[in-house]
Amino acid sequence: MIKLHKLSLGLFFLALITFSCKQEETPMDPQSKLEEEQQKLIPSSEIDQIILKSLQETGDFLWMDQSDQLIWSALVQSDSVLTVGYSPAQLESPNSRIGIESVQDPNWQASALKVLDRVQETLDLNQSPNARQVIMDSQIHEDLPYLEVKVSSLEVLVNLREMAEVRYFEPLSYEFDYQLLNQGQDARYFSDSGCSNDPEPNLPSSDYSIVSPNAKASWDYPQMGISQAWTQSTGDNITIGLIDTGVSPNQSLLGSGFESGESANRTIQKFGTYKTGFWWWKKYDGPNDQCGHGTAMAGVIASPRNSVGNMLGVAYDANLISVRGTSDVIVNSGNEKDGVAEALVLLGKRSDVKIISMSVGDVFSNSKVADAIRYAYNRGKLIMAAAGTSTSFTNWYGVIFPANMNETVAITGVKEGAGYQRCNTCHSGSQVDFTVIMERAGSENKPLSLAFSGNDPSTVGGSSVATATASGIAALLWSQNPGWSRAQILDRLTSTADLYPNKNSQYGWGNLDAGAALGVY
Template sequence: MKRNFFKLLLLVVMVLVSCSKDETNIESQSETVQFPKNPLTIEQINSRISETIENTGDFDWNAVDEHFLWSAVVHGQNVLTIGYGNPGQSFSETEDPVLQSKKSALISIVLNTEAVEKEDLKLVEHEIITVIDVEVTKIETIIELRKSDFVRYLEPNGYNLYSITAKSSSGCDKNPDTINSAHYSTVSPNNAQVSWHFSEHNIPQAWNYSTGSGVTIGLIDTGVSASQYLLNSSGFNDGASTGRFVQKYGTFIDSSWWWSSNYDGPHDKCGHGTAMGSTMAAPRNNDGMPVGVAYNANLVAYRATEDVLLNDYHERKGVSMALTQLGNRSDVKIISMSIGYVWSIGNIKDAVKYAYSKGKLIFAAGGTSTSFTNGFGVIFPATMSETVAVTGVDDGSNYERCDTCHSGSKIDFTIIMEGDNNTSKAPPVLGFNTGQRRYTGGSSVATATTAGIAALIWSRYPSWSRTQVLNRLKQSAEFYPNKSGSFGYGNIDALQAVQ
């Protein structure tokens, strides 16, 4: 009897062990996902991105599977951007051994799964922001990296094929225009021309209180033209503009190789950055040319992009570098970015947070439609809580966004950019070459105009914090203390803002 009991007990144990093994195998098999050996096509990737944006209004690389992410990496020069560290740790200003060990562990994963020697690994490290860019060819590398608690995000920052029709000239224009005399007035005692839209916001009246003196604005764009005398050191102090400086830097790399360090220099080759610099800080000159909002403010201009669309690895890296460098400058109070993309970009987001941590007031364009961005809502980085989003409206009695401008709940302020019923009227600015003028508008110029008004406020109240300046902008806007669902606090009254 006893022998039969032990036999029965042994049988039960064997069955339990067998079931346990089967469950383990089932669990193990369920965790192992079999991905296709070949990457998705560009058309398949773009279709999925478009569908996601259409359904949710955004796109997040963290929400896709490893095969989708790997496919985009393969089609993007095999460059994978890794945000590392603790959750929410966008940057580190000090040498942190723990953080360094996490970065080293991730690099080791890449070396092991890619089966390459360290000296052969293509690796780019970023200053301050906790990001590295590495060459990845195998899906197994992405699978292993996603298992690590040290990874904040993985993005294919070399993938620039989402819109094949988006050319590298988006927002660019170097051609002069014949300016209608009805679209500007002449200011005395100088002969400078004041854009019609300045008067819509009482900017000339605000000059009786402040002209931007003592404030430095950082411009992140396509640079400023070397051929425009009034935006270079020789002509920046002209007429009523005195005792200030303009500085130009370049963080954009013009190369087909993502690991290149061939910087393209500080000068504009597109025309967009020149127009933004003119809007914010062109001198109140004696040359009969357009004047900027804050005509006595200093200007630090970065050529960080090739155009307004941040669809290229070097543009994304260039913008993040410009943000960290401007963030480190104690004299820079304001940063203006009339550039963007239809979804958030990790390394730029990290850099925005760093500049914000340094007390910078960061303005970003809500979106100006090109053949690529048309139909989207407010674009990145204007979607971030750390930025102030601006768009353009017409001069009609009812708020209507300008013909190419985007609107939405993320917008904070509006600036008048065109005539009612889409009549042909846009702000005149300095042209690409000395003696030239041209028209330009959209949320880009609206953003630059707002940055200029902020400089007037900060010049008037130099001891104020970013929050105080931003609150004054809100208080001077038409809808305050309410906020429109599409146009934020509305149009700003510059005179009220500086009084």
């Protein structure tokens, strides 16, 4: 980011009554009224109920559909940082062009400065004690069309909403109480194991097969045509970007052993875009996984075909770029939104990255992250995103963000066996594109993944593992057809999926079939 140049007795009572009536008839001046309104904060409990109602009725929640008073209340009850999306006023459909236009273009820069000037003017007129800090307390993103500013007046929101240059404004750091979704129970979701990723040394032998030199192939690989597809492609020369919680430095197969066994001539790179701290005092927290989820996803995608008895990934010869953009699987804090957006820009700029795998998200949309999704999409990236996973709630809830965006491919998980039955914790809905088999019908066991450390595999479930698996399958296909575009890859995955040409209202085109996609059968 860059910082910006940032009255005898009867007469008395008669007079008193007259004065009182006049007082009631005299309208309050706009400034006094506004100041009074600023004291009427909507408590966070009411804001959360409004969010919950919107999720139940529409499947999403959009800040710009809410009153300025509600957004102001959310700001005051968080860190007062407002994210403002901008564009030149003359654009008819600015959101559709995000990522194509350069925000360094003079017209875009002028729009950003105009927004900041309006904020400054508003605070100057109100004689706000913080007015002189607006330029210092503001940031304009170098690549994405948004800026952030500390807001100390409700009138700022009122004036911003009138500007043709403003596409949206949202509180950066307001966090919805997820316990409302499942009546006070544990509200973690996306992965059955959440942030735990322990090894399982006593896995049933029926849940894997041994392949040379001594690696364990997960039970679902043959059912998805993955084992069969390896005769044609192993993902070599394809780079997959993973946005998650990072990878563990204690898992050697994602470190010094990434090129081991029958996996060679490939690379793994690790970045961290997640920051800790507040506003100007934030610092990067490194690439290392402190959760376990990212390590598991990396394993499913590209763990090497090893000789130490651990699991191997779907695309075991592919390159991997791990970006720690979030501290856990729910992208709800301001720092996590920042981190994921920055990760998307980082991977979007990389010409070698073909696929971006995102087994993280949130129950409602965030415009900053949406801008970053468009940024990467408009640079040709195939973005696989988890449709959502719950532990014990939200059976009513459909596809989460960002998997509900047109620019992403939404993946969910189903049980093995005839017919389609979603996994116990997986979301489904009309926005699902593909499914992946990832839960055993009887035991409900999940696919193998890499544990935080050691040579014993772990297991992982939900739409998270489904998304990582789908990303690996796409890599196999792209490796076989390196000259293909994203559209061609997606068309081939669609035409060879189980339910094609009839798209299901809950499961999209159905199970991916790697073998069919690669022409093995």
